[in-house]
Amino acid sequence: MPPRIPVTEAQIDHVVSRFYARVRADPSLGPVFRAHVSDWTAHEEKIGRFWRNALLLQRCYDGNPMQVHMAAGNVKSQHFAVWLSLFDEVLEQELPQSLARSWSALAHRIGRGLSYGLPQDQSADPVPFFGDG
Template identity: 35%
Template sequence: MNMPFDTITDQNIHTMVHTFYGKIRKDELLKDVFNNTIGDNWDPHLETMCRFWSSVLLTSGQYKGNPMIAHMKIKGIERHFFERWLELFLETNKELFQSDISAEIQIKAERIAQSLMLGMFYRPENITSKNSKNR
């Protein structure tokens, strides 16, 4: 086995993205949502994900887009899918990067997942209507 990456570079991000989505495409919980959403456009999606993670991890500014809007359009996504996504992401990065770098990447991934979950599933009006019924 190769030594784990000791730095974050665009080439290492490319390896991370391709390894991670290789796992996603085989995962029993996630593969259908991803394959149904992406279809035959995996190559452009992987290129976009490389630009996204380069922007997140290297502040390269390569990614121009809105992840929230992109995820809001996905049909069939459920809140618990994010837990599995994070598990596979951590597994991938533990395999590829030294532990301190893997942990740094995971913190950013967890923040992104949290933000997407809040945007997609948090509905304060549901809390308000439940509270007003209990008065």
């Protein structure tokens, strides 16, 4: 079966690494992730497998992202708009435009689905999703 999006494993690893460098520095996402991730190398490898599964159809990821995000307790649906914005920035900087757009559209669909099952922060202004995903 051909890949959903023709990126390479090296491109996936590079995007994941660059993205999590930004996450760690982000004032809203950094604390959320630091509360749960103690081994960034292992986390990035796991997320790399997630994207290989989603993009290259490799069947190498067997986690349940919805369950993990719900169980975390401090992940709110509004975090996904920030997550997607950072992810889009990395995609645009690191990949050819057509690959970046395709991967972004899939990321937005996944993010939208994950955010629906999470609590809304009633004190925050609603943050729209970006892109056409």
